[in-house]
Amino acid sequence: MxxxxxxxxTDPGQDxxxxxxxxxxxxxxxxxxxVTAVAGNVPxxxxxxxxxxxxxxxxxxxxxxxxxxxxxxxxKLVTAEHxxxxxxxxxxxxxxxxxxxxxxxxxxxxxxxxxxxPAGTVTICPIGPLTNVAAAFEKAPDxxxxxQEIVLMGGAYFEVGNITPAAEFNIYVDPExxxxxxxxxxxxxxxxxxxxxxxxxxxxxVDAFRNMGSKVGTMVAEWTDFFERFDKEKxxxxxxxxxxxxxxxxxxxxxxxxxxxINVEIETTSDLTLGMTVADWWRVTDxxxxxxxxxxxxxxxxxxxxxxxxxxx
Numbered sequence: 001m002x003x004x005x006x007x008x009x010t011d012p013g014q015d016x017x018x019x020x021x022x023x024x025x026x027x028x029x030x031x032x033x034x035v036t037a038v039a040g041n042v043p044x045x046x047x048x049x050x051x052x053x054x055x056x057x058x059x060x061x062x063x064x065x066x067x068x069x070x071x072x073x074x075x076k077l078v079t080a081e082h083x084x085x086x087x088x089x090x091x092x093x094x095x096x097x098x099x100x101x102x103x104x105x106x107x108x109x110x111x112x113x114x115x116x117x118p119a120g121t122v123t124i125c126p127i128g129p130l131t132n133v134a135a136a137f138e139k140a141p142d143x144x145x146x147x148q149e150i151v152l153m154g155g156a157y158f159e160v161g162n163i164t165p166a167a168e169f170n171i172y173v174d175p176e177x178x179x180x181x182x183x184x185x186x187x188x189x190x191x192x193x194x195x196x197x198x199x200x201x202x203x204x205x206v207d208a209f210r211n212m213g214s215k216v217g218t219m220v221a222e223w224t225d226f227f228e229r230f231d232k233e234k235x236x237x238x239x240x241x242x243x244x245x246x247x248x249x250x251x252x253x254x255x256x257x258x259x260x261x262i263n264v265e266i267e268t269t270s271d272l273t274l275g276m277t278v279a280d281w282w283r284v285t286d287x288x289x290x291x292x293x294x295x296x297x298x299x300x301x302x303x304x305x306x307x308x309x310x311x312x313x
Contacts, residue, residue, distance in 0.1 A: 011040025011128030036106035052097035068106025072174035091226030134177035155277030172275030201239030
């Protein structure tokens, strides 16, 4: 099979960075057409910069990086420096990137790519707020039916929220955008907290990154060292979840994951549950299924894949 064409839409973030690295390290399965940055974990000037830092770290300054929306469709931006640090990639000191930022807006790149490629051959992987993707769908509705699949990190149900009691961060930042995407009719596979919270680092797994003896391995270990502190304190867990790489791992080895095809609706009006992904796991409504909601992961298989692929860089 030929590699799967993807666009990664991202707000890096240490775990976003690992997702980008995993995609770059997997050319047999992944053809990375471009990286689009969105405001989320940190503001847009930092997310586009961080995306370029990661591409350069992987030795791929040729990858095209585009900056997109600097705020949600209709709300003020909420960020997550308390998790990722003031740069979004806190931990090791990173040199500023020298590779260029593309002049084209990320939304236009998404539109032009989907119009240019054969229908059903491009997968979008949003691992931040869904603003860029929703803006593209609103601006160019003709592209919606051309998307092969959306594989996203976002949402929660059994695990409930991580930014509010009810909402996961990526969905909460721009719930209107999420609602547009989930109502679009595009096939959606979602990696919610229910599955990503099972993709936990531990000392042996982080040591495996560090022991690669490479710049990439060291950086990933140091990012994880920084990133872990927040979740260890919050959840009392042994390590931290690597949320975003789950999307890329699914594209490489879908058998690592299992879930159900169900209806998922996005709450956009309630002050109490704004941004909640209301997942009809037990199929108690007659609302049609619109998302593959992943719930379980082969955690060791996931980390084995991650370690094997990152060692290539």
